[in-house]
Structures are given as structure tokens and as C-alpha cells.
Amino acid sequence: MQTALEIADGHPHAHLPHLWEATFTPPPMADPDDPHKLTRTRLSKQVMKSDKPKSVWKSSSTCRVAFVTRLHRRAVLQEFWCASFEEAQVYxxxxxxxxxxxxxEQHTTVPFVDLSGKDTFTRVDAHVLLxxxxxxxxxxxxxxKARRESYLAEIANTAEQTPCEVADRFTVTSRxxxxxxxxxxxxAIHKARRGWDPEADEAVLGLAPHMGARFTFQEIVAASGLGHRGHRAVIRLVGDGDIGKDLLV
Structure with missing residues (x-):
């Protein structure tokens, strides 16, 4: 797998601190000449078993829900397969x-000793890079179950045995x-990211510093003069963290 140090200088996350220490990297950028080309994430993941690589992507029989999105407005369009509706909503x-x-998804395996003293392991639903x-x-x-004390105790036990080289913390969630x-x-963010309009994105991004410390959604859309294109660009920029959304809004 590509290491973080090999990310091209033009990648929007290449400058992020500590990224070189991560166990995996940000998604690749989309091809500007074919930005809607779809990448199926499960097809690229492998695990080692008996010294032979074995694909771990899910078959259609185990895929209950699939969704398509970009993890960044310039990232490749990816299809994620999920074993349940709950999993898809959390993703x-x-x-x-x-x-x-x-x-x-379904990428990282953590060995641990369970509360009964048995050696076992778990394949974690999602491994997230911040x-x-x-x-x-x-x-x-x-x-x-995500709120059940007995299950949270199981996760706490697993978390205590998860090496820091694998992850920094372990959490439980539901939709x-x-x-x-x-x-x-x-x-709204995912709907906007499905589109591709880097010119509008850059125009709105360049406009934002001139809008003052605080401005409304409609104010920046109107100032952009781009109508619906500006509307979608603002949503993408909020999703990528380039424009901060007030927590009370």
C-alpha cells in the first residue's frame, strides 16, 4: 500500500501533521479527465493467511447495502459495501x-483475550483515520447493544489490549x-460530493476569507454569483472542513 510519505505534494492532505505515522493513507485523488470513475473499495484489500494473500472483499451475498461517495471533493468516487443497514448509516x-x-471497512483484525480468558480476535467494522x-x-x-453495559465492557477489554501501533482508541456506535x-x-454533503465542479469549489474557497469572521450560508452563495453551483460548492467545503460550520446552526 502507498505510504503517506509518497503522497504527491498536490494532494490536499499531504501537509497534515503526523500523517506519516498512520497505518494507511488518505484516498487517492480522482482523475480530472474521468472524475466519475468508480472504485470498489473491497476489491483492493487483502490479508495474509498461511503466507498467501487472500482477498477479504465481501461477496454480493454478504453485501446488504452499498453506498457511493467521495471522502473529499477531489477524491476518487468509491463504493463501500456494508453487511447491514446499520453499518451503512454509520459509515x-x-x-x-x-x-x-x-x-x-472490515480491514483491521485485533487479537485479544476475552473476559472468560479465551484467546480470540475481532475484525473491526471500521478503521478511521482523522x-x-x-x-x-x-x-x-x-x-x-451499542448502549448495553455488558457489551461496552467487552469493548473496553478489547481496547485495553489493542496495540498503539494499530490504533489510538476504540469506540462503539450506532446510527x-x-x-x-x-x-x-x-x-447533503454526500449528495454534493457526488458531483464534480472544481472551478466552483475554488471560486468559493477563494471568496470565503473575504466574507469576515462569520457569514451565513446564503450570504456566501449569493456573493459567489454561481447559484446552485455555489450552493453545492459551499456544502462540499463544509464537508471537507475548509469552511467551518457553527455547531449551533
Missing amino acids: LNIAGHPEVINFM RNGEEVLVSVKYDE YLFHPTYRACVE
């Missing part, structure tokens, strides 16, 4: 967070642990 919310620059270089392992469960307003914003 959508993770992928739309401005501090998340990449995640890999903008600050931190890596988070995410277990996705339906809401009742309902994301606020409804946040979930609505994420849906």
Missing part, C-alpha cells in the same frame, strides 16, 4: 465528518448516536 456519518480523511493523524477503531452495533441534524447535513 455515511463517519465519511461525512470534516475531521475524517479516510476509513476502511485529520490530526489519530486512528480510531469503530464497532458498529444496533442502538440497544442513532449521531444527532438528527448532523445526519441530515451528512446526507
